[in-house]
Amino acid sequence: MPSHPAYETVRSVLPRASVLLQSNPGPMTLDGTNTWLLGDPEASEVVVVDPGETSQQHLDELLAAAPAIALVLVTHGHHDHSQAATAVHDRTGAPVRAFDPRHCFGAPPLVDGEVLDEAGVRLEVVATPGHTADSVSFVLDGGAAVLTGDTILGRGTTVVAHPDGVLGPYLGSLRQLEAYGAARVLPGHGPDLPAIGEVAAHYLAHREQRLDQVRAALAELGPSASARQVVEVVYADVDRAVWWAAELSVEAQLAYLRA
Structure with missing residues (x-):
């Protein structure tokens, strides 16, 4: 993959993976959105x-x-990941593929288990629903790394965005990613991390802890308590600016427990 030292925001993470950090920091995007550039160093495209x-x-x-783009992939349809795909397609003609056909341009939707060979890299498509229904991850070169979108972040934990996001499938997705063991995590936000197995196990433990806290809150507040009431108890120590996101996750937790 060609290097471009003039653009200091491009950081090499692995021999076949570099990241361009978008300047859109915030409570939900952390330092900004990670745009990943994948390609063999000898390849002319990414x-x-x-x-x-x-x-x-x-x-x-x-x-x-990335003056020559072979393919654009979208991990899920949230605007901070997918919105610029239209402009990239219009400027370059590169096909855009996502699990949701609404985010595809000039190419069919992704299929779970599909293997992509482009720009000298091999990517396995793994459906990882839960954060959103259309979330997918990409396993790079047989397990060197996994691009996780928002299913696993580089810092903190993610939101299960009810009603599109569902907790049961999310827990299943985490268990599926846990099996990739020592693969490096290339997330949609935050720093890359070693050993996805350990990170996924931490996420699963965190979710179980939150479920226990929600159960305890329901015991205190009553079984018909609203998500907002539960947030005020369980997330009392969390910045209120992100309570709206916590409320989405609690909605997902309540649906999971009540089911």
């Missing part, structure tokens, strides 16, 4: 994963760092 949200600066930096 695969772009999660082109980010619409921003002329980010688009210009992306096209400078």
Whole structure:
């Protein structure tokens, strides 16, 4: 994959994976959206994963760092990951593929278990629903790394975005990713992490802890308590600016427990 030292925001993580950090930091995006550039160092093209949200600066930096794009992949349809795909497709003609056909341009939707060979890299598509119904992860080169979108973040834990996000499938997705053991985590936000097996196990333990806290809150508040009431108890020590997101996760937890 060609290097572009003039663009200091492009950081090499693995021999076949670099990241371009979008300047859109926030409570939900952490440092910003990670746009991943995948390709063999000898290849003339790259695969772009999660082109980010619409921003002329980010688009210009992306096209400078990746002047030839073989394929654009989207881990899920949230705007901070997928919104710029239209502009990249319009500027380059590169096909865009996602699990949800609404986010595809010039190519069919992704299929669970499908293997992609582009730009000298091999990517296995793994459906990982839970954060959203259309969330997918990509296993790079047989397990060197896994691009996880928002299913696993580089810092903190993710939101199960009820009603599109569902907790039961999310727990199943975490168990599926746990099996990749020592593979490096290349997340949609935050720093890359070693050993996805350990990270997924931590996520699962965290979810079980939260479920226990919700059970305890229901015992205190009554079984018909609202998600907001539960958030005020369980997330009392969390910044209120993100309580709306916590409420989505609690809705998912309540649906899981009441089912």
